[in-house]
Amino acid sequence: MTGFAVLVLRDLRLVWRRPGDVAVVLAFFVVATTLFPLGIGPETNLLARLAAGVLWCAALFASLLSLDRLFASDYDDGVLDLLLLAPWPLELAALAKCAAHWIVTGLPLAVLAPLLGVAFGLDAKSLLVLAATLAVGTPTLSLIGGLAASLTLGARRGGALLALLALPLCIPTLIFGASAVETSVSGEGFGVHLAILTALALVSLATLPWAMAAALRQGGE
Amino acid sequence: MPDLHFLANPARFRRFSQRVLPALSFATVLALAVGLYMALVQAPPDYQQGQTVRIMFIHVPSAWLAMAGYGLLAVLGASLLVWRHPLAALMARATAPVGAVFAAVCLLTGSLWGRPMWGTYWVWDARLTSMLLLFFLYLGHIALSRAYDNSDRGDRAAAILALVGVINLPIIKFSVDWWNTLHQPASVMKLGGPSIHPTILVPLLWMAASLTLLFVLLVLLRTDTEIDRRRLELADLQA
Numbered sequence: 001m002t003g004f005a006v007l008v009l010r011d012l013r014l015v016w017r018r019p020g021d022v023a024v025v026l027a028f029f030v031v032a033t034t035l036f037p038l039g040i041g042p043e044t045n046l047l048a049r050l051a052a053g054v055l056w057c058a059a060l061f062a063s064l065l066s067l068d069r070l071f072a073s074d075y076d077d078g079v080l081d082l083l084l085l086a087p088w089p090l091e092l093a094a095l096a097k098c099a100a101h102w103i104v105t106g107l108p109l110a111v112l113a114p115l116l117g118v119a120f121g122l123d124a125k126s127l128l129v130l131a132a133t134l135a136v137g138t139p140t141l142s143l144i145g146g147l148a149a150s151l152t153l154g155a156r157r158g159g160a161l162l163a164l165l166a167l168p169l170c171i172p173t174l175i176f177g178a179s180a181v182e183t184s185v186s187g188e189g190f191g192v193h194l195a196i197l198t199a200l201a202l203v204s205l206a207t208l209p210w211a212m213a214a215a216l217r218q219g220g221e
Numbered sequence: 222m223p224d225l226h227f228l229a230n231p232a233r234f235r236r237f238s239q240r241v242l243p244a245l246s247f248a249t250v251l252a253l254a255v256g257l258y259m260a261l262v263q264a265p266p267d268y269q270q271g272q273t274v275r276i277m278f279i280h281v282p283s284a285w286l287a288m289a290g291y292g293l294l295a296v297l298g299a300s301l302l303v304w305r306h307p308l309a310a311l312m313a314r315a316t317a318p319v320g321a322v323f324a325a326v327c328l329l330t331g332s333l334w335g336r337p338m339w340g341t342y343w344v345w346d347a348r349l350t351s352m353l354l355l356f357f358l359y360l361g362h363i364a365l366s367r368a369y370d371n372s373d374r375g376d377r378a379a380a381i382l383a384l385v386g387v388i389n390l391p392i393i394k395f396s397v398d399w400w401n402t403l404h405q406p407a408s409v410m411k412l413g414g415p416s417i418h419p420t421i422l423v424p425l426l427w428m429a430a431s432l433t434l435l436f437v438l439l440v441l442l443r444t445d446t447e448i449d450r451r452r453l454e455l456a457d458l459q460a
Contacts, residue, residue, distance in 0.1 A: 155375075156370075165361045169386070215381050
């Protein structure tokens, strides 16, 4: 377990030394959501209905943005080779990379989204639901994105390919995340959606590290 | 699967396919000709949908084959990763575009059928959306398997993607089902027998069988081509 913590802390320290990388992703999230009211028009009722979908889609794109460097920088400077050689499960190493990615993108997105939700006219309860769904849903996005990043390691046109692979797999998370907020806006219960979102996160947590490690082994050979 | 292992050797597969292909091509052409006659001439027009019901004879088998094709991709992916089956990679490369085309045919015919029946080419309905996502998964598989200079790496990455996709496919399907649905429920494969009249059901099953022959024929032909391509690459390397 200490190895896991060491890897997460190492990634966090790397990000801490260059905070601009995270700031750019969050700025993208803010700017992208700002475009929707400008494109659709400033009617408050319409915006409140669209808020869930817009904020969730923007969060999905933002978390994809930073993924192409998730394993690529380790691949370039040889750290990945050491992780492959280390007497330590590669599955845990992959999980640690995803955990660090979630801490620096998913968590800030979940904190930032309610602030933007206010601008879309969401009520107080729906803002909390939005933050909760993002907090529960973004780990799934980080894991799926991590799988796509490990599959496209060293590929031509890696970035666009990564999005093509990850986006269809992210659909269930998007559907249940956005519909939880929507049902909360229309005053119905959102518990089922939140429970399914949690289930998706747990299933991804239990399965995807293996797929990621397999992909990294193929890439490292 | 000890019976299939003798086909793992590409040269042996080649001898097998050379023997099978002529007969298979002949059977496919014959079956399709008979099937199209049954579907387009013999089958009665529907009392509600008129002649447009004939689109179904292409649409429904295409949907079945697109789904079965992804299942085949997953099986091939597993045999590549688990047994390092050398032919599985070549066959997966051959299968993915064929499956993608069947998914596209299913989407196109469905859209042409939807216009007179539902009054619109496209709705964001559960079945339509999940078939579209299956098409995207095929595109991802094709793009990933061809994205590397080292084709072995592409094959293995695509195999992992096929396995993850096949686990995720039912989840996508159910999430989309819950999200929105307008498409009619299954009427052929359900408990208590099919609810379609035999005059329609028989041509439908015949078309499904002949399009399956076409699918197998295309996959075998393309696998042969992949073996040739791989040999040319090796010859290039040795020269």
